[in-house]
Amino acid sequence: MASRKNVFSIxxxxxVYLAMGVTVLSLAGILSYILVNGVKTFKWSLIFGKxxxxxxxxxxxxxxxxxxxxxxxxxxxxxxxxxxVYLTEYAKRGSKIVRYVRLATETLAGIPSIVFxxxxxxxxxxVLGFGYSILTGCFTVAIMLLPxxxxxTEEAIKAVPDLYREGSYGLGASKLRTVFKxxxxxxxxxxxSAIILSMGRIIGETAALIFTLGSVAQLPGSLLDSSRTLxxxxxxxxxxxxxxxxxxxxxxxxxxxxxxxxxxxxASYIGxxxxxxxxx
Amino acid sequence: xKEKIAEYFFLICSLISIGAVALICFFIFRGAYPxxxxxxxxxxxxxGLWKPTDIPPLFGIFNxxxxxxxxxxxxxxxxxxxxxxxxxxxxxxxxxxxxxxxSQLVSLLAGIPSIIYxxxxMMLIVPFxxxxxxxxxxxxxxxxxxxxxxxxxxxxxxxxxSLKAVPKTYYEGALALGATKEQSIFFVLIPAAKSGILTGxxxxxxxxxxxxxxxxxxxxxxxxxxxxxxxxxxxLTANIVLEMGYASGTHFDAIVATGAVLFVFILxxxxxxxxxxxxxKTAGT
Numbered sequence: 273m274a275s276r277k278n279v280f281s282i283x284x285x286x287x288v289y290l291a292m293g294v295t296v297l298s299l300a301g302i303l304s305y306i307l308v309n310g311v312k313t314f315k316w317s318l319i320f321g322k323x324x325x326x327x328x329x330x331x332x333x334x335x336x337x338x339x340x341x342x343x344x345x346x347x348x349x350x351x352x353x354x355x356x357v358y359l360t361e362y363a364k365r366g367s368k369i370v371r372y373v374r375l376a377t378e379t380l381a382g383i384p385s386i387v388f389x390x391x392x393x394x395x396x397x398x399v400l401g402f403g404y405s406i407l408t409g410c411f412t413v414a415i416m417l418l419p420x421x422x423x424x425t426e427e428a429i430k431a432v433p434d435l436y437r438e439g440s441y442g443l444g445a446s447k448l449r450t451v452f453k454x455x456x457x458x459x460x461x462x463x464x465s466a467i468i469l470s471m472g473r474i475i476g477e478t479a480a481l482i483f484t485l486g487s488v489a490q491l492p493g494s495l496l497d498s499s500r501t502l503x504x505x506x507x508x509x510x511x512x513x514x515x516x517x518x519x520x521x522x523x524x525x526x527x528x529x530x531x532x533x534x535x536x537x538x539a540s541y542i543g544x545x546x547x548x549x550x551x552x
Numbered sequence: 553x554k555e556k557i558a559e560y561f562f563l564i565c566s567l568i569s570i571g572a573v574a575l576i577c578f579f580i581f582r583g584a585y586p587x588x589x590x591x592x593x594x595x596x597x598x599x600g601l602w603k604p605t606d607i608p609p610l611f612g613i614f615n616x617x618x619x620x621x622x623x624x625x626x627x628x629x630x631x632x633x634x635x636x637x638x639x640x641x642x643x644x645x646x647x648x649x650x651x652x653x654x655s656q657l658v659s660l661l662a663g664i665p666s667i668i669y670x671x672x673x674m675m676l677i678v679p680f681x682x683x684x685x686x687x688x689x690x691x692x693x694x695x696x697x698x699x700x701x702x703x704x705x706x707x708x709x710x711x712x713x714s715l716k717a718v719p720k721t722y723y724e725g726a727l728a729l730g731a732t733k734e735q736s737i738f739f740v741l742i743p744a745a746k747s748g749i750l751t752g753x754x755x756x757x758x759x760x761x762x763x764x765x766x767x768x769x770x771x772x773x774x775x776x777x778x779x780x781x782x783x784x785x786x787x788l789t790a791n792i793v794l795e796m797g798y799a800s801g802t803h804f805d806a807i808v809a810t811g812a813v814l815f816v817f818i819l820x821x822x823x824x825x826x827x828x829x830x831x832x833k834t835a836g837t
Contacts, residue, residue: 281734288645288734291637295708296654298701299661302672351565358562369566376570378825382755382818383576384762386789390796390811391576394583415572422569448558469663476665479764479789483796503667507765510671518675525668532663540656 303529310526313519319527323489328513328520330527332491333505339492340410340485340501341474347414349467352421353456359422360429361451381419385480388416392484404498409485413477417470424469428462429455465543472535475528478503502528577815584812587611587805596809602775604795604803611806613813615777619692619785620761620814622778623771626696627703627760632753634700635707636742639749642708643715644737662705670769673698678770687782690772695785698766703756710755714748715741750828758821762814764789788814 321329355373363370392412402408432455440450456463486498487508500508506524509517588596591611599612638658646654677697682689718741726736742749772784773794786794791810799807 277732277735281732284734284738287633288637288641291634292641292645292654294634295638295661295704296657298704299657299664302664302668302701305672305676306668351568354562354565355569358559358566362559362562363566369563372570373566376573379573379819379822380569382758382762382822384758384764384789384814384818386762386764386792387576387580387811387815387818390583390792390808391579393796394579394808395575399579415576418569418572446555448555472663476663476667478665478667479793482793503665506667506671510674510769521671525671528665528668532665533660536656536660536663540659 306522306525306529309522310529313522314526315523318520318523323491328489328509328516330502330505330520330524332489333500333502333524334527336406336485336492336499337475337501339406339495340413340481341471343406343410343495344413344417344474345467345471347410348417348421348470351414352418353425353463355418356422356425356429357451357456360426361447361455377419377422380415381423383416385416385477388412389480389483392480397484402496404484404486404488405496406485406492406499407495409481409501412480412484413474416477416480417473420470420473421463421466424466425459425463428459428466431462432458461542465539468535468539468542472532472539475501475531475535476503477501478507482507580808580812580815583805583808585805587802587809590802591806596806597813600777602791604799604806609802611802611809613788613791613810615775616786616788616791616810617813618777619771620787620789620817622692622785623695623699623767623787624757624760626692626781627699628753628757630696630700631703631707631756631760635704635752635756636711636749638704639708639711639715639752640737640742642712644733644741658705658708661701662709666702666763666766667769669698669702670766673766673770681782685782686780687784688772690770690784691782692771692778692785693781694770695767695787696781698770699760699763702763702766703760706756706759707752710752711745711749714745714751717748718744747828747831751825754821754825754828758818761787761817761821762789764793768793788817 317327318329319334320331321327323329323332359370359373389412392408396402396408396411397404402411436454436458437450440454445453481501482504485501485504487500487504488498489508490497490499492499502524506521506528509520509524511517513520591599596611596613597617598614599610600614601610601612602615603610642651642654642658673694677694678689680689681687681691681694685693722740722744723736726740727733731739767787768790771787771790773786773790774784775786776784778785788810792807792814795803796807
C-alpha cells in the first residue's frame with residue numbers, strides 16, 4: 273500500500289512540474305520568437321522614419337499611442353480614484369450604493385473588448401458624432417479601464433492603516449483633508465502601479481480601438497482625426513502587408529513586448545513598496 | 553459645506569460606472585433589436601447561413617455560437633489543468649528564491665497584447681498543424697491552443713490566491729495524519745479552495761469567449777460547423793471584427809446583435825460567478 277501511495281504522489285508531482293514547465297516555456301517561446309525576429313528585421317527607418325508605402329514605419333503609431341495613453345488616463349484615472357475614495361472612505365459598509373457600484377464594475381470587467389468597441393463606435397462615434405477619431409477611442413478605452421483602476425486603488429486605500437486616519441482626525445484635520453493629505457498619498461504607490469498596468473492595457477488593446485480610433489495610417493492632426501495605435505498597426509500590417517507586413521509586425525511586436533515588460537517591472541517595483549511601507 | 557460637496561462629487565464619480573453599464577446595455581440591445589425584429593430571434597440564433605450580401609440576405613449565427621463554444625471548451629481543456637497545476641506549484645512547490653521571478657512571469661503573460669498571441673499562433677502553430685495534420689492549419693485546434701495559453705494567467709493568479717487563503721492547519725493536519733504532500737494538496741487543499749479555483753476558471757472562460765484578435769488570426773473564420781478540430785471555425789467575436797468595418801443597414805444591426813448574444817453569454821457567466829461566491833459564503837469559509 274505504501275508504495276502505491278507513493279507512486280500516485282509522484283505522478284501528481286510530475287504533473288505539477290510539467291504544468292509549470294508548460295507555462296514557462298510558452299511565455300519563453302512567444303517572447304524569444306518575437307524578439308529574435310524583431311532584432312533580425314530591425315531598421316531605424318521602420319521605427320522613426322516617415323511612413324510611406326515603401327517604408328511602413330511605425331513613427332506615427334508611436335505618437336498616436338502616446339496621445340491615446342495620455343488622454344485615456346486623463347479621463348479614467350481621476351474618476352476611478354474618486355470612485356475608490358468614495359467606496360472605501362465615504363460609503364457605509366455594505367450600503368446599497370457600494371453593492372451596485374461593485375456589480376457594475378464587475379460587469380464592466382467581464383465585457384469583452386470587442387463589445388466595448390461596438391458600443392464605442394455606436395455611442396461615441398455615431399450618436400455623439402465623433403466618428404473614427406482619437407477622442408472616440410479614448411472614451412471607449414477609458415470605460416474599459418474604470419474597473420481595473422478602481423479595484424486596485426480600493427485595495428491600496430484599504431491597506432492604509434486606520435491609525436493614520438485617526439492620527440489625522442486627532443490633530444483636527446477634516447475628512448477631506450485627511451483623504452487627500454494622508455490616505456491617498458499613503459496609497460500612492462498602489463495607485464501608481466494600477467495606472468502603469470492600465471497603460472499596458474491601452475497599449476495592447478486592438479479590438480476596442482480598431483472601429484473607434486480607426487486604422488488610418490497618418491499622423492493625427494487633431495483629436496478628431498483617425499489614426500492607429502501600435503497594436504492596431506501590427507494587426508493591419510499582418511493582415512494586409514504580406515511578407516513585408518510581417519517584418520513590420522515582428523518589429524512592432526518587439527517594441528510592444530519591450531514596453532509591456534518595462535511597465536510590468538515598474539508596476540511591481542512601485543507596487544511592491546506598498547506593503548513594506550506599512551510593515552514597520 | 554465643502555465636505556458635503558466633496559462627498560456628493562465622489563458619489564457622482566462612483567455612479568459613472570453604473571451609468572456606463574446602463575449605456576452599454578441600452579445601445580447594444582437597442583442596436584440589435586431591428587435585426588432581431590426583421591430576421592426573428594429564433595431564425596437568427598439557429599440559422600446556419602450567414603449571407604449578408606444575398607438578396608434577400610440571410611442572417612443566422614448558429615455556427616458561430618457553436619464555434620465560440622468549441623474554441624472556449626478547447627481552451628479550457630488546455631488551460632484549466634495547466635493553470636491549476638501551475639497554481640499548485642506557485643503556492644506549494646515554488647522555492648522562495650525564484651518565486652518573485654515566477655509571479656513576474658505570470659503577470660507578463662497576462663500583459664502580453666492579444667495581437668502578439670495571435671501573431672505567434674499564425675506564424676508557428678498554424679503552419680505546424682498544417683504540416684502535421686490535415687487542413688491548412690487555421691482551425692479549432694490552433695484557436696484552442698492560443699486561447700489555452702491566454703487564459704493561463706487568469707486561472708493561475710485566482711487559483712493561487714485561493715489556495716493560499718486556505719488555513720495552514722488544514723494542510724498541516726493532513727500531513728500529520730500521514731498523508732503525503734501531494735495527497736494533502738490534492739485531497740484537502742484543493743477541495744477547500746474549490747470556489748476560488750472555480751472563480752478563476754469561469755473568469756478564464758469569459759476571457760476565452762470574448763477574445764477577438766488572437767482568434768481571428770488563427771481560426772480561419774469560415775462560417776461552417778467544424779466536424780473535426782482541424783477544420784476552420786468562426787466565432788461570434790470574429791464575425792463582429794471581420795464585418796463591422798463595411799456593414800450597413802440590417803447587416804450592421806445583425807453585427808450588433810451578434811455582439812448582444814456575446815454580451816448575454818458574459819452576463820450569464822457573471823451570474824454563475826455570483827452563485828459560486830454566494831455558495832462559498834454560506835459554507836462559512
